[in-house]
Amino acid sequence: RLLPCHMTPTATHLGPCQTIALAPHFGNEFRYYGATLEMSKTLYTPLPNRAVIRISGADRIDFLQGLVTNNVEKISPEQSGYGALLTPQGKFLFDFFMYYQDDNSLLVECEGGERAENLFKKLRMYKLRAKVELTDVSEDYDVFAVFGDTALTSLALPQQAGATAP
DSSP: OSSTOOOOEEEEEEETTHHHHEEOOHHHHHHHSSSBSSTTTEEEEEOTTTTEEEESTTTHHHHTTBBBOOOGOOOOOOOOOOEEEEETOOOEEEEEEEEEEEEEEEEEEOHHHHHHHHHHHHHHHHHHHHHHHHEEEEGGEEEEEEEEHHHHHHTTTSSSBBBOOO
């Protein structure tokens, strides 16, 4: 596995060349754990300029479904998704990955820094009376890109793009 045995990542197969692992953050020792797995031909690199926003509450699916370009209803423990937030005229603002966290929460993984702050503000602006809570949980997670011939088998992911494994 990618992590020491007491840590549980969420991994997603994005396509033929890329896999993302979203893992709980347990201090600097883990953040810079290394650049190569012991498994042959599987490499990973931390993506420190990524952010994670948790969207929780009873209206989380309907809230995002009305805002983003992908079908949020398909996000499940077995399936993640890629989406974007556009202007009303259809111009690109933000893109991100969406992950199931639990029965009450989704995680949105996006560019970090000022871009994440702007996405957070934009989502908060659209919240209105929706029963959702937006939380920046970037400090709780590390994001990795995993690649190589054995990346999928190392993370126990099927070949299907978007497939997610705990």
